[in-house]
């Protein structure tokens with residue numbers, strides 16, 4: 001974990017870091033004020049044990065001590081308020097920057113990265129940072145500065161006694177350092193396990209229906225139970241490792257008197273310090289060491305802030321997608337894939353694919369699972385950018401288009417229909433500001449979903465989060481088709497759902513598609529071959545290559561891969 005994460009966090013916080021700085025300064029003042037009454041007490045002791053006790057001056061020092069206590073509480077309050085405001089502003093700043101950055105990433109990023117992981121960073125990690133900043137910044141500033149100032153003051157009274165106060169700390173720190181050499185290993189292990197635990201809990205809850213139907217209990221869910229076991233092992237080992245050095249450290253910190261009493265007594269008897277100074281050091285040996293004790297508790301908090309910052313940094317470091325400046329409202333669109341090579345990581349997923357999808361035609365991508373159909377289709381709206389070759393819309397490279405022009409030109413109907421937690425009306429009109437109810441109804445009618453919506457008690461005002469449970473996969477996909485019909489983009493990429501196959505639903509989807517695809521350039525990723533029998537061209541994918549291309553009849557005559565797929569399909 002880099003130390004620069006601290007700087008990075010404050011850079012992200014922007015102006016809010018000034019509030020945090022102010023909070024730290026007020027906190028230091030409040031810490032100093034904590035210390036003032038003790039100094040005043042020392043002053044009074046000097047008078048009391050001096051040759052000419054001056055009661056007036058003693059009273060005045062008493063008053064100073066009272067004022068210091070009031071100032072301490074006031075500065076503590078101001079510091080707390082500033083740190084909370086600063087931390088909230090930081091949270092806002094980080095979330096805004098994260099959201100703004102995420103909006104500029106390749107669309108494909110969102111299919112790869114689990115939304116749970118993103119959610120965790122945007123909500124949980126930033127929130128933890130906020131809580132930590134609100135509390136730890138003022139406390140840490142005080143815990144470091146005040147003992148240091150105390151020590152300097154004590155050195156002005158007696159250097160040997162001041163050093164003697166440091167002795168238990170130095171011995172304790174050495175023991176801690178030796179004993180906790182391997183703690184960074186545990187910290188990494190801990191972070192890894194917390195991530196695994198979260199993801200397996202999410203998986204278990206999301207897949208509860210499947211788990212239950214296969215009689216899998218939380219304990220029987222191997223991924224979860226083995227993570228819990230490892231978590232238990234990690235904490236047991238970590239606690240064993242930390243117990244003795246931390247225990248020794250605490251004992252030493254509590255035993256300041258063991259060091260200051262004999263040393264101070266000896267110096268007093270030798271006449272090197274006077275009685276008030278000796279007494280003052282005895283008091284300070286308790287106060288000084290306990291003020292340092294709080295420092296040991298910050299390690300965990302700081303490491304949590306740093307690890308949260310690192311996750312934010314990982315997202316912020318993801319490269320942004322650049323768009324071109326070519327702005328054009330496309331109507332009839334021809335798509336050309338020209339010697340396209342693409343890989344997600346190292347191995348090529350698409351190898352030198354060339355293909356033309358003529359304007360206003362239906363091109364179907366078929367092939368076994370993993371052959372590259374979805375990847376190829378996702379390259380058109382630039383979910384990912386290719387490594388070699390070109391993808392052209394009407395002979396213009398996709399990279400040259402402005403984001404608005406490109407997105408305006410393409411509708412993508414995904415398999416797993418995404419729904420906003422909003423009304424059906426908003427879900428159909430998503431992205432369109434000025435649209436009438438009549439237009440929305442017309443799109444829904446064309447998508448064969450109007451009747452269903454009207455049968456709901458709140459009709460188009462039904463909130464999807466509630467209706468979602470009642471909607472079948474086919475109904476949801478028809479809402480998405482209505483969305484695409486309303487968008488009326490010249491290019492449609494349709495990823496046929498594999499999960500719902502009842503005849504009535506298939507018929508309705510087919511009717512909806514007939515409307516959606518009229519006069520459009522369509523790429524259909526097809527799983528049910530009878531839906532694409534009439535496609536203008538069918539491209540058969542195999543291991544990232546288009547191995548056959550033609551109409552249904554051509555390809556059956558050719559008696560190759562497609563004919564085999566068709567045979568398997570019709571025999572099902």
Ligand SMILES: Nc1ncnc2c1ncn2[C@@H]1O[C@H](COP(=O)(O)OP(=O)(O)OP(=O)(O)O)[C@@H](O)[C@H]1O
Nearest residue numbers: 111112344349367368369370371372373374375376
């Ligand atoms: N986001 C991703 N990151 C890394 N690899 C991926 C990603 N998406 C797909 N792949 C890999 O790329 C290859 C092609 O996958 P793709 O989804 O394009 O195939 P497909 O033919 O559409 O399959 P299916 O019919 O099952 O959807 C597969 O090996 C797959 O594992």
